[in-house]
Amino acid sequence: xxxxxxxxxxxxxxxxxxxxxxxxxxxxxxxxxxxxxxxxxxxxxxxxxxxxxxxxxxxxxxxxxxxxxxxxxxxxxxxxxxxxxxxxxxxxxxxxxxxxxxxxxxxxxxxxxxxxxxxxxxxxxxxxxxxxxxxxxxxxxxxxxxxxxxxxxxxxxxxxxxxxxxxxxxxxxxxxxxxxxxxxxxxxxxxxxxxxxxxxxxxxxxxxxxxxxxxxxxxxxxxxxxxxxxxxxxxxxxxxxxxxxxxxxxxxxxxxxxxxxxxxxxxxxxxxxxxxxxxxxxxxxxxxxxxxxxxxxxxxxxxxxxxxxxxxxxxxxxxxxxxxxxxxxxxxxxxxxxxxxxxxxxxxxxxxxxxxxxxxxxxxxxxxxx
Numbered sequence: 001x002x003x004x005x006x007x008x009x010x011x012x013x014x015x016x017x018x019x020x021x022x023x024x025x026x027x028x029x030x031x032x033x034x035x036x037x038x039x040x041x042x043x044x045x046x047x048x049x050x051x052x053x054x055x056x057x058x059x060x061x062x063x064x065x066x067x068x069x070x071x072x073x074x075x076x077x078x079x080x081x082x083x084x085x086x087x088x089x090x091x092x093x094x095x096x097x098x099x100x101x102x103x104x105x106x107x108x109x110x111x112x113x114x115x116x117x118x119x120x121x122x123x124x125x126x127x128x129x130x131x132x133x134x135x136x137x138x139x140x141x142x143x144x145x146x147x148x149x150x151x152x153x154x155x156x157x158x159x160x161x162x163x164x165x166x167x168x169x170x171x172x173x174x175x176x177x178x179x180x181x182x183x184x185x186x187x188x189x190x191x192x193x194x195x196x197x198x199x200x201x202x203x204x205x206x207x208x209x210x211x212x213x214x215x216x217x218x219x220x221x222x223x224x225x226x227x228x229x230x231x232x233x234x235x236x237x238x239x240x241x242x243x244x245x246x247x248x249x250x251x252x253x254x255x256x257x258x259x260x261x262x263x264x265x266x267x268x269x270x271x272x273x274x275x276x277x278x279x280x281x282x283x284x285x286x287x288x289x290x291x292x293x294x295x296x297x298x299x300x301x302x303x304x305x306x307x308x309x310x311x312x313x314x315x316x317x318x319x320x321x322x323x324x325x326x327x328x329x330x331x332x333x334x335x336x337x338x339x340x341x342x343x344x345x346x347x348x349x350x351x352x353x354x355x356x357x358x359x360x361x362x363x364x365x366x367x368x369x370x
Contacts, residue, residue: 148318179202
C-alpha cells in the first residue's frame with residue numbers, strides 16, 4: 001500500500017500515555033504539599049519568635065532597674081520667692097523603667113532622656129504623664145524640694161474653688177501699698193565682693209482679687225500674692241491643708257502655707273505637682289467663666305524654662321536650691337509635665353540652666369508626643 005502523504009499545514013496528533021499522566025499529576029501534588037508545609041512552618045517560626053521577643057531576654061534588656069528611693073532634700077527657711085523680680089521672668093539618679101508597651105521610638109526617646117538627665121549637675125526630678133493612654137516618664141518623682149512660687153498654683157485653684165462655693169468674692173478690691181524693699185545679692189555676686197544693690201521702691205496698686213490672681217499666676221508677682229494671702233491666708237487652720245489632701249497629696253507631718261506670718265513655706269514633689277495639674281485641668285473642664293479666666297492666667301505665663309510648640313498652662317518657682325517648672329501641655333494629645341531641680345538663685349539664674357531646661361523640654365517632647 002502507498003503511504004498516505006501528510007497534507008500541508010496539518011498537525012500530527014500525539015496520543016497521551018495515561019500512566020505517565022498520572023505519575024506527573026502525583027509529582028505535582030506532592031510538590032504542592034511540600035511547599036504548603038514549608039510556608040506553614042515559616043509562619044509558625046515567625047509567631048514563636050515574636051512571642052519570645054515580647055517575653056524573653058531581649059525585653060528584659062530594654063527595661064532598666066527600678067528607681068531607688070531618693071534621700072529627702074532639706075527645706076530652706078521660709079522666704080518669699082522673688083523669682084526674677086516683682087513681675088517675674090519673661091525671659092547620679094537612676095533611670096526610669098521602660099514599660100513593656102513602649103514602641104521602639106518611645107524606648108529610644110526614653111533612653112536619650114535618661115542619658116541627658118544623668119549628665120546634669122545637682123538633683124533633677126521629672127514626672128510626665130499622658131492621660132489618654134497612661135504613657136509616663138518618672139524619675140525621682142517623689143523627692144521633695146522647697147516649693148517656692150509653685151505654691152501659687154494650688155493657692156489660685158483653692159481661691160477659685162472657694163469662689164465657686166460662694167466663700168470668696170473675687171471682685172473684692174484688695175488694698176495696695178508702696179514701700180522700699182531691700183534687694184539681696186546672689187551668692188556669686190556676694191562672693192565676688194560686689195556692692196549691695198540700692199533698695200527699690202515697690203508699688204502695688206489696689207486691684208480686685210481676680211486681677212491679683214491673674215498677676216500672681218501669669219507674672220509670678222509676689223506683691224499680688226501678698227495681697228491675696230493677707231486677705232485669705234492659706235494654712236492648716238484655714239483649710240488649705242485639707243484642700244491639698246483632697247487633691248491627693250499626703251499631708252502627713254507636712255506644713256504647706258501662704259500667710260502673712262510665713263509668706264510661702266513648704267515642699268512639693270514632681271508627683272505632687274502632677275496631681276495639682278490634674279486638678280487644675282478638671283477645674284478648667286467645667287467650662288465656667290471663672291474656670292476659663294483662671295486657665296487663661298496660666299496660659300499667659302511667659303517664662304522660658306519648659307518650652308514646647310504648643311500652648312501651655314504653666315507655673316514656675318525659683319529660690320535658693322529650687323528651680324522648678326510645671327505645665328499642662330496642650331499638644332494634640334495633651335500631657336502633664338513637672339521638672340524639679342535643686343538649682344536656682346533668688347536674684348538671677350545662670351543662663352546655662354535655661355539651656356538645660358530647653359534640652360529637657362525637647363527630649364520630653366520626643367517621648368510624650370510619640
